[in-house]
Amino acid sequence: LPGHSIHPPVLKAIPGPPAAEDAAVVERARAGDAEAREALVRLHMPAVFRVTLRILGDRDLAQDATQEAFVNALAGLARFRGDASFRTWLLRIAVNAARSMGRRSGRRREVSLVLAEHEPSRTPDPARQAEAVTEAERVELMLARLPTKQRLAVALRVQDGLSYAEIATALSCSEGAARVNYHLGVKRLREMLR
C-alpha cells in the first residue's frame, strides 16, 4: 500500500451489486410462481453465498448454508412483510443459517479458502496487476482475520452496498452497532496494513 497512488482508480465508480429486487417478483414468488422463485434465487445467490462464505470460510459449508437459507426464506415468504428489502431480509436468514451451520459443523474458518474465492485484478499493466493482486490479497487476508461482526459489517457495506440500517437488519443488531463495527473494521484493516 505505501506509495501506491489512489488517483484516479480509487475514485472511479465501480458497478455495484444487482439492482434492488423487483417487488413484483417477490409477490409472484409469494403466490407460488416457480419461475419467480428461481429468479429470486438467481438474483440473490451471489450475495447470500458471499455472506455465508464470509462466516464459514468453507465453500462446501457455505453452499449448504446458502441452500438452507433459500429453502427457509422461500418457505417463509408469507412472513416477509416488506418492512425491510427482500435482500436484507434474506441476508438475515443467510447469516442465521451460516451461524447455525457453523455451530453444527464445529469447523474452523480457513483463510486460504476465503482467498481462493477471489478473481484476479483486471488491471491491464502486468506489473501493476501483480502489485494490485498482492495488495488486494493482503487486504482480503486481513479482512478474513477481523472479528466476525466487523468482517461482515465491512463486507456487507463495501462489497454488497448495504446501508447501516440494512446491515443492522441482516446482523440482528442496532444501526449504531453496525456503524461502529464497520468503522472499527476499517480502522483495524488500516492498522494491520501499515
Next chain:
Amino acid sequence: MNAFDCESIRDQLPALMRGEMLPHEAASAELHLEGCAECRRDAEIIALLRRRVPRRRRVWSSASWLP
C-alpha cells in the same frame, strides 16, 4: 468549500466509489481526499476490497433443490 470532515468522508467512501453521490458532493469528497492521507488510505483499502469481490459464478446449475 469542503463540506466533509474525516468522519463523514469515511462514512461515504463506499457510496463515493459506487458513484452514488451527487456530483457536487463527490467533488467535495475528492477535494478532502486530496488533502487527507488517512482518508486516502481508507479509500484505497475500500477500493481494493471492492476490486476483490468474489466472482459471481453460478454455485448450482439450477435451483432444483427448491421446495
